[in-house]
Amino acid sequence: MYIVLNKDRMVIEKEQDVVPYRNRVKEFAVKIGMSLVNQTKLITAASELVRNMLKYANGGVTTIEVISKGRENGIRLVFADKGPGIADLNLAMKDGFSTGKSLGLGLPGAKRLSSEFDIQSTVGKGTTVTIIKWKNG
Amino acid sequence: MDRIPILRMGNYLLVTIQVDLYDRLAQNLETDLVQMVSKTGARGVLIDISALSIVDSFMGRIIGNIGSVSKIMDAETVVVGMQPAVAITLIELGLELKGVYTALNVERGMQLLKEKILIDEDETEED
Numbered sequence: 001m002y003i004v005l006n007k008d009r010m011v012i013e014k015e016q017d018v019v020p021y022r023n024r025v026k027e028f029a030v031k032i033g034m035s036l037v038n039q040t041k042l043i044t045a046a047s048e049l050v051r052n053m054l055k056y057a058n059g060g061v062t063t064i065e066v067i068s069k070g071r072e073n074g075i076r077l078v079f080a081d082k083g084p085g086i087a088d089l090n091l092a093m094k095d096g097f098s099t100g101k102s103l104g105l106g107l108p109g110a111k112r113l114s115s116e117f118d119i120q121s122t123v124g125k126g127t128t129v130t131i132i133k134w135k136n137g
Numbered sequence: 138m139d140r141i142p143i144l145r146m147g148n149y150l151l152v153t154i155q156v157d158l159y160d161r162l163a164q165n166l167e168t169d170l171v172q173m174v175s176k177t178g179a180r181g182v183l184i185d186i187s188a189l190s191i192v193d194s195f196m197g198r199i200i201g202n203i204g205s206v207s208k209i210m211d212a213e214t215v216v217v218g219m220q221p222a223v224a225i226t227l228i229e230l231g232l233e234l235k236g237v238y239t240a241l242n243v244e245r246g247m248q249l250l251k252e253k254i255l256i257d258e259d260e261t262e263e264d
Contacts, residue, residue: 015159015160015161016159018159018160019157019158019159022157022191026190036222037221037222037225037226039222040190040191040220040222040223040225040226041225041226041229043190043191044191044192044193044226044230047191047193047195048193048194048230051193051195095231102194102195102198105194105230105231105232106194108231109194109229109230109231109232112229112230112231113226113229113230
């Protein structure tokens with residue numbers, strides 16, 4: 001299992017929260033010495049997911065953690081909302097599918113940019129997305 | 138309200154995005170630019186994104202929209218100065234920035250716009 005080394009929590013409720021949130025994720029990634037390309041991938045994935053949360057659930061709570069597994073360090077981000085939930089996760093994970101007026105790249109794109117990706121959703125209760133980006137992953 | 142400055146230089150409009158844009162600012166830029174193209178009759182739009190550390194699908198869509206709308210208004214759009222890490226991430230995300238030209242830096246971007254506009258003018262002369 002993972003050992004959590006450092007943890008922070010942020011509430012996202014308006015679009016102006018996106019940029020400070022991205023900066024916070026960047027601080028964590030820089031602290032563990034993640035390469036610039038991986039940092040950029042992580043922050044882009046985070047940006048997609050945080051926007052999804054705002055758009056479909058009017059916001060939610062995010063946690064940023066530094067975790068370690070053996071000798072590898074990484075960043076784990078959790079996005080939890082109490083929105084409408086996703087009825088068909090397989091469909092939501094498909095490129096180009098969107099119930100909103102967007103490009104439909106958010107979820108599948110974030111998955112491609114992450115080392116590990118997990119999504120749990122219950123209709124009427126909300127959605128929780130967890131991603132991990134390993135320092136060298 | 139915050140605004141991204143748009144500079145006019147002859148037939149061209151120049152925009153340098155210096156800060157990470159939040160959504161409202163990006164949308165304002167889109168409408169401002171299109172209005173400026175219409176008002177000035179500019180033939181080319183150059184957007185410098187060298188200071189952007191990330192471009193997500195929202196920002197990508199804004200850039201794409203600017204390109205498409207400008208095209209309808211008879212102006213070409215070129216995006217310059219994308220950081221290598223941003224380019225790698227964009228492709229993995231699945232965003233190809235269709236509808237806009239890209240160039241490595243401002244100098245090459247201006248060159249590209251000049252060539253595009255010259256070609257256009259040649260074609261109209263031949264007609």
